[in-house]
Amino acid sequence: MAVRNALHNTLANGRAEAWWELSETRLLNNDRAILDETIAKLERRISSPSPGQVVAALPFGFWTRLLDKGIPRDPLLSYETAFWQPRLVRAFPHGANLKRKVLFTELTQIREMRNRIAHHEPIFKMPLETIKTDISRIAGYVHVDASAIMNGCSRVATVLARKQSAITHGFSSF
Structure with missing residues (x-):
């Protein structure tokens, strides 16, 4: 948004x-x-x-x-x-030297992940850490506080920490 x-x-x-x-x-x-x-x-x-x-x-x-x-x-x-x-x-007032092509590529990957989630398709092979970082950084380009607010209420880092266990064992023991 x-x-x-x-x-x-x-x-x-x-x-x-x-x-x-x-x-x-x-x-x-x-x-x-x-x-x-x-x-x-x-x-x-x-x-x-x-x-x-x-x-x-x-x-x-x-x-x-x-x-x-x-x-x-x-x-x-x-x-x-x-x-x-x-x-x-x-x-993107806080995106110093931001390039349109790079931003487009990152937002396209974010959109593709979002669409996969919306259609209940697997995302575990996607570069989730990179996409999480991109989302946070791009939000920060829009507004200085946006990245901090998102990171402060996000559970993504916790879920990603459980990813390998879930892939390996079929469940997460956390």
Whole structure:
């Protein structure tokens, strides 16, 4: 949510809450389709969904895709020059020298893990320690306290400590 809200707030800042409706907002066809499908689903339940409702309903994949490259060197569809450089880099004020490509790769891996969990698929072969570290670091890029708050209430470290025992023995004795 922190990443989603940071990206949305940065794209809306000084423009319009529904920044995706602005003529200068150009999205790749797949990304526009995700946005349009999300709005259509909302409109079946809500006559006129607010921008906040649209933002909340958009999948995490939509937000991570805004950090992809788009179509490089295309004056309208290069996400590097249309989104990252002029705006989205500011969504991560505590990420000194942060590179869009690295952030996109890390968020994609986080999204893939999240999706595997949501579909009750195994994640034990994924680099869980790395992903945990990435989540914490990226949260810290958004807000200085976000990483500390997440780490303070997270049980992930405890669960990861039990991982090897569970894999080896089929159960955890902790």
